Amino acid sequence: MRILIGTDTYPPDVNGAGYFTHRLATGLAERGHDVHVVCASEEGAPGIAYDGEVTLHRLRSASVLVHPTMRTAVPLGVAGHVARLMDRLAPHVVHAQSHFTMSRATVRQGRISGTPVVLTNHFMPDNLFAHAHIPERLQGLAGRLAWQDMVRVANEADYVTTPTRRAAELLAQKGYERPVEAVSCGIDLERFHPRPAERTAARTGFGLPDRETMAFVGRLDEEKRIDELIRALPLVHEERDLQLVLAGTGQRERELRELAAGLGVADRVHFLGFVPDEELPRVYVAADLFAIGSIAELQSIATLEAMSTGLPVVAADALALPHLVDHGRNGYLYRPGDVAGLADRLLAVLRSGREAMGAASREIALTHDHRRSLARFEEIYTQVRPTLYGPRGLVPGRAASPAGRPARPRRHPVPA
Template sequence: MNALPLRSAPAAPEALPGAPVEEPPALAVAGARVPRLRVLIAGDTYPPDVNGAAHFTHRLATGLAARGGQVHVVCASPEGPARTETGDGVVVHRMRSAPLLVHPTMRVSLPAGLGRALAGLIARVRPQVVHVQGHFVVGRAAVRAARAAGLPVVATNHFMPDNLFQFGRVPARLRGRAGDLAWRDLIRVFARADHVTTPTRIAAGLLRDKGLACDVEAVSCGIDLERFRPQPRPWAREWALRRFGLPDRPTVLFVGRLDEEKRLEDLVLALPHVLNHVDAQAVIAGTGGRRAGLERLAARVGVGDRVRFLGFVPDDELPRVYAAADVFAMPGVAELQSIATLEAMASGLPVVAADAMALPHLVAGNGRLYRPGDVQAMARHLTTVLTSDGLRAEMSAVSLAMAAGHDHRRSLARFEEIYRELAAEQ
């Protein structure tokens, strides 16, 4: 997943707060004048970072801007120095950052001076609402600054402690305790928000179970159903196979980060059992710290020539990746929604997924669930789907019907409603 290129702007508001922005003109909606929304979205990750939270934040910001909103984003700088840039109608304020020592690619905003910078930015932009995308450095500083300015706060959770265990090198025996501490920290920050959302009902229930006393609304991250849709066969599949240099075989696809919680070892270990019944291949699109280990594992179990790693695939080419596949596999155990699974469903693919976290929310008649780690069950389900044209067609129809309820325009409209309701209460 990748963002469109951004153009640098000369002034950085954290250094030069400047004058308040001019009040934007109102929009004409059904003959009425509706004031444009001014929203500040704050998060610790944003493109060029490649992860679900960054992808969602970018799509939310650009989607709101396309609907007429005045949108500012504050996030960590990907290089270090602070700067301000614009693109797709969004003003992005990148704060000073340093490498995150426990992560190979991510950077973290420096806490020193961040509160002052955010206070200056809020005074200049004068947002009607602040929407934070997490509870880490930028998110918690934005909550404090918004509260000091008397602004309403929306908080959306994309976090699971499992996402950090690999990079923090937390021993298995300590993960339960470390997870409890991480949840407690998140709850302290999110308890100060006026409205809390998360992508699914299962994820909302998890927050309540972890001690968040306020109501939590499930608002899907949403996907662009105009981009992700079934492609005409057979030519679209043939073109996609040629584009990515793939043999014409029954294809199991995974799209996402190649990190520990994605449990891609399960897919590699299941493939030899699938090959006992069907001449298949597994295609893995994405980057991450587990690739070398996965390549070694595939070679060790004798499927090195049947596991194809595509590496990073630009966002504009993702629909073609799905067109090359016959079934989508999601073995991850820390998915609060799984945008990639939704994209696969919208592309008409059946799904074989781990029965973990929010994935059961996406699998009902359109695929099969298996107990995490049960590679034999995963292999059986993949084999069943790959060897039955009729079953794949039935599952494809259900995937399309389920994905239709996750149109990103519906999600954008709901967030606009939340913003206006909170702004009206001030």
């Protein structure tokens, strides 16, 4: 199949949705498909680039003022550019990764051209509040409006997926009335695998003391609630020699450093900064357990990577994280904001059962094999095509949006 993926974030952007889209595109290409990605330019100027066998159509971009490490496509001209791409490529299916500028244009042009549209939702308003500097008193209203916009775009798609059942339930609660399938983002089980014998060497490689280690991987931003992990350290330190390793960058790094210094644990909180993708597996190898306090995860790829490496997990009992942590089996959940409860859970892992819990984490991670996710998306693409296409191309009168609006036929037949 020829597949056009529309996304508003793609590496070198550092976030879960971007990484998932990269794995999806490269994985599909490795399976023999002709994959094209339309996304924002990483430098500003438009152009065509190649990521292995994937063709990247990078559109003119500008820096996101509220998030200096990211860029967004300049809205003016996006619709026309995507329309020309659709006309030239004649994809069998388009797959949008959000409801923002680029993805929205991909959905709309797919609808207009009569191309089947799949949409995967990675969106949570909480991930935007801090970056957009929305006052807390306005976040409820902003969240409702954002969800309404998301649902409007999702209604244009032929098929909608999300990473977890909880994320699918959330979308239904926000007003989306059609079926939603949970398809895991998936994990490379061969790249992230248990290597306990290499733990000391991994710590040495990062310049870390060889002591019990709790790791977090991700953006150092408000919704991740990393301050709770730091606040728990003094409580745990009364009994265990535990340190915290943070792999990532973000807006709250300075505040977190100051918090650690104020609590007297600066020597036990290590900021690794941005860790290149090829070095990322060693961060998990260096750790004894993984902890995450985020309340805005629709799946959490980092948690899956830690589990695949064989680490116990202590996580906030919020949104989709309980789908990954089987309380008492591969780790523990704690009530968000309950630092004392978090400390108790950390101690429970450190006192006993690390090996058994780590093995259980790996066992659960095996059900999230990224090859299984790729195969399911192939099935979905094949499933949506017959609703619009016959053996000789577009079936007249059958290409309509979910709302019943007829779509404009192509000017040339769709390749078989």
